[in-house]
Amino acid sequence: MNARKASESRTVMTDIVLPPDTNTHGTIFGGRVMAYVDRIASIAAMRHCRRPVVTASSDSLDFLAPIRVGDAICIEAFVTWTHKTSMEVFVKIEAEDLLTGKRRLTSTSYLTFVALDENGKPTLVPEVIPETEEEKWHYAKAKERYEMRKKRRAELLNRTL
16 A cells, blocks of 8 residues: 655635624534534545545634634635544644734644445555655654543543443
8 A cells, every 4th residue: 555645735725704604603503513524534535545534533713813703714724644544633623804904813623534445344545655844744743643632531431420
C-alpha cells in the first residue's frame, strides 16, 4: 500500500452563517459546528484511504471565538497521521468577515477515523507523508496524541460504575 501525501486529503468547506444557524446571541450553534467538523473530517479521511470510514473519536473542540450571523464559516481538514486501520484528522475552523475579508481562528479539533472493508471490518490504511511545516508539526506530535487516546479509551472501558 503506497503512502499518500497529507495534501491529497486536504478538504476545505465554506458556508455562510444565517439566522437559523444561530442561537439567541446571534452566534452559530456549537452543535452545528460539530456537525461540520465531523463531516469535513470524514471526507478528508475517505480521500486518504479511498474507503468508507467511521468516526472512532473526537478530541476536545474548544470554542475560542464566536462565529456570528453573516460571517462565513471556513473549515479545513487533512489527515495528519495514520496507524494500522485508523487515521487522525486535524480540523481548523475560522470565521471570515465577508465585508472585510478578515479571518479569525474560532476552533480546532482532532478526530480519529477507522477505514472499513467491504464487510464493514477495519482495514489497513496508507501511511501519510507530511510535506509542509504545518503538516510536519501535527505529524510530529501525533504518536503522543494516539497514546493519550488509547489510554483514555482503556480507562473508560475498565471503569466500573
